[in-house]
Amino acid sequence: MAIVGLTGGIGSGKSTVVRQFGELGVHWVDADDVAREVVEPGTPALKAIEAHFGRRILQPDGSLDRAQLRQIVFETPDERTWLERLLHPVIREELIRQLKPDNYHLPYVLLVSPLLLETDQHNLVDHILVVDVPVEVQLERTMARDNNSREQVERIIAAQISREQRCSKADDVINNDRPLEVVERQVRELHDRFMVDFG
């Protein structure tokens, strides 16, 4: 039984690659989804956020006003620290719960996370799989997908660890600067190997 962490920079193709694993029957947990789930209405984390920032941090329907929270933590580093101290352990606990072996039947499960290597989430995984493309491809694909300016995407890339650092920590790398059918072949080969190695 193994947890394989799948990571890569913005627009590198994590979602695309994880869907290909999914077609082979592989189960995955998405750290971004979990980060949203732990602050849904009624959760202890959302109650703590409301107690700290006041009702202004909620939308009229009681859900978290993410845009406002982003703005506050962007402007006030102390508030960012407070929020990270609250949420990181909660997210980690929920990831551990969802990654429990009873929840999947293959010898391995994927943890998809853009911040696997930037946070302590890498301590949860047995194997690190990086989806890699050149920075220029990352920029072009993200701009095309999100309608963002080059400067916006460059800022996000600059805030993540570098391509070299990320690849140096990888146990395996998927080169996603290729047609999708070639990438699919890499995914199938890795899956076959993981089934043996982690079986």
Ligand code: ATP
């Ligand atoms: P984010 O970190 O922003 O969530 P991501 O790493 O999940 O991004 P994707 O959304 O999978 O990246 O891919 C980024 C864009 O590039 C998407 O529009 C996707 O369709 C496209 N894309 C992914 N892989 C390929 C490929 N091999 N060839 C062409 N386009 C691709």
